[in-house]
Amino acid sequence: xxxLAADLRHRSLPSKSDSATEQGNSVGAVPVSASDSxxxxxxxxxxxPTPPPQxxxxxxxxxxxxxxxxxxxxIRGIFTWLMIFSFAVLIxxxxxxxxxxTFAIQxxxxxxxxxxxxxxxxxxxxxxxxxxxxxxxxASNFFFFGESMIGYFGVLLQRQDFLWPFVTYHRxxxxxxxxxxxxxxxxxxxxxxxxxxFTLFGWTHVTLLLVVAQSHFIVQNVLEGLIWVxxxxxxxxxxxxxAYMFGFFFxxxxxxxxxxxxxxxxxxxxxxxxxxxxxxxxYVLLQYDxxxxxxxxxxxxxxxxxxxxxxxxxxxxxxxxxETLQGLLKLxxxxxxxxxxxxxxxxxxxxxxxxxxxxxxxxxxxxxGGFFASGFKRAFKIKDFADxxxxxxxxxxxxxxxxxxxxxxxAYHFSFIRVPNPQNIVQNVLMLKPEQQLQVFLxxxxxxxxxxxxxNVTTSGNL
Amino acid sequence: xxxLAADLRHRSLPSKSDSATEQGNSVGAVPVSASDSxxxxxxxxxxxPTPPPQxxxxxxxxxxxxxxxxxxxxIRGIFTWLMIFSFAVLIxxxxxxxxxxTFAIQxxxxxxxxxxxxxxxxxxxxxxxxxxxxxxxxASNFFFFGESMIGYFGVLLQRQDFLWPFVTYHRxxxxxxxxxxxxxxxxxxxxxxxxxxFTLFGWTHVTLLLVVAQSHFIVQNVLEGLIWVxxxxxxxxxxxxxAYMFGFFFxxxxxxxxxxxxxxxxxxxxxxxxxxxxxxxxYVLLQYDxxxxxxxxxxxxxxxxxxxxxxxxxxxxxxxxxETLQGLLKLxxxxxxxxxxxxxxxxxxxxxxxxxxxxxxxxxxxxxGGFFASGFKRAFKIKDFADxxxxxxxxxxxxxxxxxxxxxxxAYHFSFIRVPNPQNIVQNVLMLKPEQQLQVFLxxxxxxxxxxxxxNVTTSGNL
Numbered sequence: 042x043x044x045l046a047a048d049l050r051h052r053s054l055p056s057k058s059d060s061a062t063e064q065g066n067s068v069g070a071v072p073v074s075a076s077d078s079x080x081x082x083x084x085x086x087x088x089x090p091t092p093p094p095q096x097x098x099x100x101x102x103x104x105x106x107x108x109x110x111x112x113x114x115x116i117r118g119i120f121t122w123l124m125i126f127s128f129a130v131l132i133x134x135x136x137x138x139x140x141x142x143t144f145a146i147q148x149x150x151x152x153x154x155x156x157x158x159x160x161x162x163x164x165x166x167x168x169x170x171x172x173x174x175x176x177x178x179x180a181s182n183f184f185f186f187g188e189s190m191i192g193y194f195g196v197l198l199q200r201q202d203f204l205w206p207f208v209t210y211h212r213x214x215x216x217x218x219x220x221x222x223x224x225x226x227x228x229x230x231x232x233x234x235x236x237x238x239f240t241l242f243g244w245t246h247v248t249l250l251l252v253v254a255q256s257h258f259i260v261q262n263v264l265e266g267l268i269w270v271x272x273x274x275x276x277x278x279x280x281x282x283x284a285y286m287f288g289f290f291f292x293x294x295x296x297x298x299x300x301x302x303x304x305x306x307x308x309x310x311x312x313x314x315x316x317x318x319x320x321x322x323x324y325v326l327l328q329y330d331x332x333x334x335x336x337x338x339x340x341x342x343x344x345x346x347x348x349x350x351x352x353x354x355x356x357x358x359x360x361x362x363x364e365t366l367q368g369l370l371k372l373x374x375x376x377x378x379x380x381x382x383x384x385x386x387x388x389x390x391x392x393x394x395x396x397x398x399x400x401x402x403x404x405x406x407x408x409x410g411g412f413f414a415s416g417f418k419r420a421f422k423i424k425d426f427a428d429x430x431x432x433x434x435x436x437x438x439x440x441x442x443x444x445x446x447x448x449x450x451x452a453y454h455f456s457f458i459r460v461p462n463p464q465n466i467v468q469n470v471l472m473l474k475p476e477q478q479l480q481v482f483l484x485x486x487x488x489x490x491x492x493x494x495x496x497n498v499t500t501s502g503n504l
Numbered sequence: 505x506x507x508l509a510a511d512l513r514h515r516s517l518p519s520k521s522d523s524a525t526e527q528g529n530s531v532g533a534v535p536v537s538a539s540d541s542x543x544x545x546x547x548x549x550x551x552x553p554t555p556p557p558q559x560x561x562x563x564x565x566x567x568x569x570x571x572x573x574x575x576x577x578x579i580r581g582i583f584t585w586l587m588i589f590s591f592a593v594l595i596x597x598x599x600x601x602x603x604x605x606t607f608a609i610q611x612x613x614x615x616x617x618x619x620x621x622x623x624x625x626x627x628x629x630x631x632x633x634x635x636x637x638x639x640x641x642x643a644s645n646f647f648f649f650g651e652s653m654i655g656y657f658g659v660l661l662q663r664q665d666f667l668w669p670f671v672t673y674h675r676x677x678x679x680x681x682x683x684x685x686x687x688x689x690x691x692x693x694x695x696x697x698x699x700x701x702f703t704l705f706g707w708t709h710v711t712l713l714l715v716v717a718q719s720h721f722i723v724q725n726v727l728e729g730l731i732w733v734x735x736x737x738x739x740x741x742x743x744x745x746x747a748y749m750f751g752f753f754f755x756x757x758x759x760x761x762x763x764x765x766x767x768x769x770x771x772x773x774x775x776x777x778x779x780x781x782x783x784x785x786x787y788v789l790l791q792y793d794x795x796x797x798x799x800x801x802x803x804x805x806x807x808x809x810x811x812x813x814x815x816x817x818x819x820x821x822x823x824x825x826x827e828t829l830q831g832l833l834k835l836x837x838x839x840x841x842x843x844x845x846x847x848x849x850x851x852x853x854x855x856x857x858x859x860x861x862x863x864x865x866x867x868x869x870x871x872x873g874g875f876f877a878s879g880f881k882r883a884f885k886i887k888d889f890a891d892x893x894x895x896x897x898x899x900x901x902x903x904x905x906x907x908x909x910x911x912x913x914x915a916y917h918f919s920f921i922r923v924p925n926p927q928n929i930v931q932n933v934l935m936l937k938p939e940q941q942l943q944v945f946l947x948x949x950x951x952x953x954x955x956x957x958x959x960n961v962t963t964s965g966n967l
Contacts, residue, residue, distance in 0.1 A: 213919035216911060220869060223908075227875045230762060235883035243710040250709060299693060406683060412690045420698035445686075448679060456676035461936055463944045466929070470948055473924055475957050481926045482948055482958065485933055489945055494938050 114289070117432035121282060124430070124439070128278075132271055135347075136263050136336050139270065143263070144182070147256035150437045151178050151248055153426040158244040161421050162237050169229040170238070174245045176222050181249050184215035185257040193264050196468040197338045252437075255444035258451035265454055268332040272323055272396060273446045276403035279318045281442070284311030284408075300415045303408070312404035319400040320393055327355055327390050337464075354391040354458055361386050395458070402449050407442045414441035577752070580895035584745065587893070587902070591741075595734055599726050599799050599810075602733065606726070607645070610719035613900045614641050614711055616889040621707040624884050625700050632692040633701070637708045639685050644712050647678035648720040656727050660801045662935060715900075718907035721914035728917055731795040735786055735859060736913045739866035740905050742781045747774030747871075763878045766871070775867035782863040783856055790818055790853050800927075817854040817921055824849050858921070865912050870905045877904035 104112045131138050155174050164170050190198060191208055198204045207214065230238055262269040284303070287310025294305040326332040331347055333355040339346035362370070367385055414437070418424065425434030433439055470481050489495040567575045594601050618637050627633050653661060654671055662671045670677065693701055725732040747766070750773025757768040789795040794810055796818040802809035825833070830848055877900070881887065888897025896902055933944050952958040 210919045213915045216915035220872075220908070220912070223876065224869065224872050227762070227872050227879060230879045232761065235879060239880055239883040243706050246713055247706040247709050250713060298695065299690070406687065409683075409687050409690050413686065416690060416693045416698060417702055419695075420702040445683070449683070452676045452679035456673045460940070461932070463936070463940050463947060466933060466936075466944050467947045467951060469924070470929060471951060473926070473929075475955075477923070477926050478948075478952060478955075479957050481929050482945075482952055484926060484930045485941075485945055485948070488930060488934060489941060492938070492941075494942050495945065 113432060120430055120432050121278075125278065128274070132267060136267060136345075139263050139267070140260050143256055143259045146436055146440060147182075147253060148178070149429065150252045150256075150426075150435075150440060153429075153435045153437045154248045154252065155245065157421060157423065157426065158241055158248075162240060162244075164237055164241055167234055167237060167241065168231055169225065170241055173222060173226055173229065174241075176225070177219075177245055177249060178253065180215065180218040180222055181253050183218060184211075185254065186260070187211045187215065189257060189261050189264065192261075193336070194338060196472055199472060252444065255448050258447040259443075262447060262450050262454070264336045265459075266333050266335045268323070268326050268392070269450055269454060270447075271326060271332065272319065273399055273403065273450045274443060275322055276315050276319050276400055277407055277442050277446050280311045280315040280404045280407060283314035283318075284308060284404075287311060287314075297412060299412045299419065308404075308408070312400075315404045316397060316400040319396040319403075323393055323396040324390070327392060333392075352458070352460070354395060356390070357388050358391055359386045359388050395453075398453065399450065403442075403446055406449070407446055410442035410445035414438070576895060583893055583895050584741075588741065591737070595730060599730060599808075602726050602730070603723050606719055606722045609899055609903060610645075610716060611641070612892065613715045613719075613889075613898075613903060616892075616898045616900045617711045617715065618708065620884060620886060620889065621704055621711075625703060625707075627700060627704055630697055630700060630704065631694055632688065633704055636685060636689055636692065637704075639688070640682075640708055640712060641716065643678065643681040643685055644716050646681060647674075648717065649723070650674045650678065652720060652724050652727070655724075656799070657801060658931065658935065715907065718911050721910040722906075725910060725913050725917070727799045728922075729796050729798045731786070731789050731855070732913055732917060733910075734789060734795065735782065736862055736866065736909045737906060738785055739778050739782050739863055740870055740909050743774045743778040743867045743870060744905070746777035746781075747771060747867075750774060750777075760875060762875045762882065771867075771871070775863075778867045779860060779863040782859040782866075786856055786859040787853070790855060796855075815921070815923070817858060819853070820851050821854055822849045822851050858916075861916065862913065865916075866905075866909055869912070870909050873905035873908035877901070 104115055107115065131142055151174075155171075158164070159170070187207065188211070191211055195208060199208045226238075226242060259270060262273075284307040286307075288302065288304045288307025291306040291310065292304035295301060296303040296305050296308050330349065330351070333351060334347045334349035337346055337349065338344075339348070362385055414426075418426070426437035427435030429435050430439065470478055473481065486495065567578055570578065594605055614637075618634075621627070622633070650670070651674070654674055658671060661667045689701075689705060722733060725736075747770040749770075751765065751767045751770025754769040754773065755765075755767035758764060759766040759768050759771050793812065793814070796814060797810045797812035800809055800812065801807075802811070825848055877889075881889070889900035890898030892898050893902065933941055936944065949958065
């Protein structure tokens, strides 16, 4: 707690707005017209000429002989490895730990962005603003988390007496909670602050949309199997690191004005490394059921289980090579005088092919999440979202691309991978009233008989 | 088209911001600090002293002898009846027409709000702003509409060859469309305008959240049965009119600072009228299958159908009266010397009771939708969202409460009314591969045998 004040002094945001006030032209005033003259050409500079990166004092001391550029590089590197190590521990601890940490990260990101709004719009005296923001965060998490849980474990949860009303009336409870927040917001409106209050209402909601809603896709991906989180998260990290390394050593051609440090060399080097890394990582993880099985409830054990019959994407399949490729292989074989049976198929895990799609997104579209965040930071003239992680900035600075990636993985999985789970459908039927269960059974029997999937049935209901 | 310029002159927004510029203190500057001094005590005044309400010239001419207050009252009344009449025609035309008009209204509301953002932030020279806004509107409608259609008619749509990929990959296509918009936004960022561009990005997204997302609940309510739209929409209209009437004739005590014209007398009078009106309207509509049946696809007819077996909420049930009420009735009977069998139950349609819940929401919480809109208008110093409907303002001015109401109805229906439709579940099973269909059938058979719902079955699959 003691160095919080020092930390705040290092952060560019408050000092920027302080100096802006002295000039009688504050940050918040920019939306109107002052913005045109108020922008500078260079990447946003922090308030001190060569700012020492935020780090523990011991590390600062040990690295004092290095030039600032190398020192930054080293500190960033050390904390990168620390984060990777923590992530590995998390994976070892299992899905529940991962879900909890996702929540913690989401809350911290929300806090970072709301704090920026709080400072930019100088909302210190807005009545109820902080309380309402946290309330909306709580209400939306209640909604999204409940929807995920009901989707995956509805039948299980409904069996618990005290959870039953939450499962059955979840949408109504969520709506009531949100509406209470809205009524609270309307009641908190004070004539003097209308515009600020509505601006921050919008600010809170865009944050909820971009951070909270998307973070729940991470939770859903965890439940689909750890590989659906581990691979994409690692890809983004790999792309970040490799783009940084390639850029650091070979970077020459600037990529985009928004992020002046990004180069084409870094972009391309990052992309190739990510594809390669993605294939290798996927191949290793595919060997373990722990990573490929969705979280499910095992009725016989009475506990959550990570055993499963593997989905077809995690089982080796034969792919027929396209004819052009077959011809090419034939030519190669003739020219090298190899004799043998002509190979027209190739055996691999389908997931390896999917991993290439994921890599491509992680390295081509993923960075736009980062560009978006860069643009946002430049719009509000801040260097980082916060300075939670030494050498990296705020949590949000590291997770800007992760959220977009998680949404991509969710949409990809939902559209191309997910096969409706027969067990889930049966569970849904078992949530109905007995006479409806029988009705479904008889209707299904009739349809399947008509389609020739069933034959010779004699049934009698018992209701 | 000729009187567009004149219309614009009547609207307070442009003239307000013009005059603000002259004072060197424009509307958009308020977020910072000028706001504190820039608010006035009175309801927002239009730019002219006694503004003639917007209406067709003929109407203006005919009403020129009335005082402005009465003239406004009359014009508002005439257009209220015109809208009610159009709504009745729509109901007659059926669910498809209602869905189409919901879309039209939603697009117009989006347009009105975006235009305000466009003017407030003087975004005339922002590259791609309008195009991106419309694109995001299109993409989010594609997503929400698709989700509704797949939810209700998935099996039917999947049978059409050309629609099949849209049904199967809907979430992926929607995500790709949205991401393309996001990439477009990042690419459109221009150094000079960062802050404006991010502000309007937020503006667009909050509008999408509050208008577009909520309007799709109206569409879903239409599909659940016309009564789920007709009753709540009429309730809001009734509450609006009756609160206005009671306020006009008896209004004395101000209700809330945000809407200085609203009074407690209007609020209470509106609430009682709405409950009464809701019960009467529900009772009438309950007599017709046309209003209570959900839209479904009739396989034998090969067309959409509005016939159904009524849900239990639309069938007369016996309710046991609470004991206190029974005692009260007994006392009454004794005091009036009536002799007869003691009545302990009462017969009514369950929907009548639900209609009271809906009325209560429409008249107690519903107005907060309006207060929110009022606050928004006051924050940006505009009188109305637009002047599309003479005497009423913009479409958004009439629909502010309807969106919140539709979301309430959706959540209410989802939690308390909806019984999972056995037919839908069977259709979901039929979307699986044949071997999975058989698997579901056999699993269900086993579970139902175990639960004693089925007995004596002999089945053999044919795969």
